[in-house]
Amino acid sequence: MTAVSDVSPEPIVYLNGELVPLSEARVPVLDRGFIFGDGIYEVAPLYAHAGGRSAFRLAQHLARLARSVGKIGIANPFDDAGWRDLIDRVVAANQTHGGLRADQDALAYIQVTRGVAKRGHAFPAGIQPTVFVMVTPLHLPDAAQGVHCVSAEDRRWLNCDIKSVSLLGNVLMAQYAAENDAFETIQFRDGVLTEGSSSNVWMVKGGVLYAPPRSHKILEGIRYGLIEELTAECGIRFEAREITEAELRAADEIIVSSATKEVLPVTRLDGQPVGAGKPGAVFAALYAAYQRAKAKQAQEAQTAQQAQQGVENESRERLTV
Ligand code: PDD
Numbered sequence: 001m002t003a004v005s006d007v008s009p010e011p012i013v014y015l016n017g018e019l020v021p022l023s024e025a026r027v028p029v030l031d032r033g034f035i036f037g038d039g040i041y042e043v044a045p046l047y048a049h050a051g052g053r054s055a056f057r058l059a060q061h062l063a064r065l066a067r068s069v070g071k072i073g074i075a076n077p078f079d080d081a082g083w084r085d086l087i088d089r090v091v092a093a094n095q096t097h098g099g100l101r102a103d104q105d106a107l108a109y110i111q112v113t114r115g116v117a118k119r120g121h122a123f124p125a126g127i128q129p130t131v132f133v134m135v136t137p138l139h140l141p142d143a144a145q146g147v148h149c150v151s152a153e154d155r156r157w158l159n160c161d162i163k164s165v166s167l168l169g170n171v172l173m174a175q176y177a178a179e180n181d182a183f184e185t186i187q188f189r190d191g192v193l194t195e196g197s198s199s200n201v202w203m204v205k206g207g208v209l210y211a212p213p214r215s216h217k218i219l220e221g222i223r224y225g226l227i228e229e230l231t232a233e234c235g236i237r238f239e240a241r242e243i244t245e246a247e248l249r250a251a252d253e254i255i256v257s258s259a260t261k262e263v264l265p266v267t268r269l270d271g272q273p274v275g276a277g278k279p280g281a282v283f284a285a286l287y288a289a290y291q292r293a294k295a296k297q298a299q300e301a302q303t304a305q306q307a308q309q310g311v312e313n314e315s316r317e318r319l320t321v
Contacts, residue, residue, distance in 0.1 A: 007099035007136060014086060014133040019093050022134065031130055032114040036121070037166030039113030039130070040068035043259045044222075045138055046091065046106040047294055053091060054301030055108070056294060058084065060222045065110060068163045073123060074114055077131050083110070090135045098135075105138040107260065111165060138260065143287055146267025146279050147183035149256070151245075152176055154187035154194045154217075161216045173197035184256055186248070186269065193243040194218050196256050202227065203243050204253035204275075204282040213240040223257040230289040236282055253280035263287050 032038035094100035117124035156169030265279035
């Protein structure tokens, strides 16, 4: 059997109320996630910083998770505080018993499926969702090196706004990239840009940043809203509109974004150089702004932790007087 983890000791994961080593986590074969791909997921970065670790834009990730379960008629198993608490527990377990160092960036993977039931397509009544949370080290790609992408027709279903675990269309596109020594496959639907197999795609032309509008044809990345904010901060004009294949091929810059990639410059598309064939000025500005946003969030988390510590110390002192 192929190893399920390259982390040693292996990750400790949460599955339906229990913390267990990854290799011991089991779901029944009639779980609808296995049988139908009937479930959703989230992937959120947890950055390590001096004095702790903080989730990046977790409120937005949890809001998207709530939208995803809502769109497929699963009751959200936890509220935001419950999810945060769960992630904290999994992080703590991995820092104590798993292979996660306190100074390592990490990724929280959350999956919710409709649960286990006798096989039948329509929703069964009265079943409990399956809840899985895994935290693993995050290794960011080198952003200074541009990546090479290939392109293909987007043949996925039309509910791409749901972060569904039914990912066969995306898997085939990622495999197409791998077979062509490319980092990512950029997809077009009827000659119009949609997104990558696991990333959003951005185009720069004449100093303006363009992205496909939010719709059912793409997953709205948590970086979508973030990058929109960063353009305002950097004084870069941003426009959400349809981008044709011809426009993308004539772009000055192409950028891909996701939780696991942050922002990355695409320097070749289908073997042709993008613009000058090297990371561009808009990418550089957004990358720097992204790092500032991370530092700001880490600072805020640290201040909040210190304030919380202060409150706890004060009440402990009051109790001992
Ligand atoms: N994927 N579009 C698709 C199809 C994606 O799968 C992803 C992320 C994104 C970017 O979303 P965000 O900025 O929230 O990461 C867009 C994650 C990382 C994954 O499947 O592992």
